[in-house]
Amino acid sequence: MEHEILSSGNKALKINLNPAIFGTIAEIGGGQEVAREFFRAGGASKTIAKSISAYNKTFS
Numbered sequence: 001m002e003h004e005i006l007s008s009g010n011k012a013l014k015i016n017l018n019p020a021i022f023g024t025i026a027e028i029g030g031g032q033e034v035a036r037e038f039f040r041a042g043g044a045s046k047t048i049a050k051s052i053s054a055y056n057k058t059f060s
Contacts, residue, residue: 009041016043024050 006014015021016038025035025048035051038044 008037012037012041013043016041016047019046022047022049024048024052026052026054028054 025038027034032053038048
C-alpha cells in the first residue's frame with residue numbers, strides 16, 4: 001500500500017476540511033509557523049477557534 005507524501009500546506013488543508021476537527025493551536029518557542037500554515041491553506045475559519053503563541057513567558 002502506497003502512502004501519498006503531503007506537504008505541510010496539504011496536511012493543514014486536509015485537517016481544515018475535516019468537520020470533526022476543531023480547536024485551539026498553542027505554540028511555545030516554535031514561532032507562528034504552524035498556525036500560519038493552517039490559515040494559508042484555507043478553510044481555517046471552520047477549524048481554528050484560537051491561536052496562542054508564547055515568547056519568553058509572555059503571551060501574544
